Amino acid sequence: MSKDEAIRSIETGIDIFEEELGTYGIDIMGTGEMGIGNTLPVVPLQLLLLAPRLKKLLEEEQA
Numbered sequence: 707m708s709k710d711e712a713i714r715s716i717e718t719g720i721d722i723f724e725e726e727l728g729t730y731g732i733d734i735m736g737t738g739e740m741g742i743g744n745t746l747p748v749v750p751l752q753l754l755l756l757a758p759r760l761k762k763l764l765e766e767e768q769a
Contacts, residue, residue, distance in 0.1 A: 707715075726732065735755070 723732075723735075
């Protein structure tokens with residue numbers, strides 16, 4: 707896969723996610739891996755998406 711193909715693939719995924727979010731709202735999101743032991747790339751994405759919610763939950767728990 708070329709760099710341009712990779713970028714287009716990511717952008718397509720973002721477009722689909724945003725369309726589904728706008729249409730249905732999202733309560734849960736899963737990420738997929740190819741099953742070859744390379745789960746590390748998804749960790750920063752999960753952290754980016756979950757960090758604000760986790761911070762809010764922790765603040766509520768301390769209150």
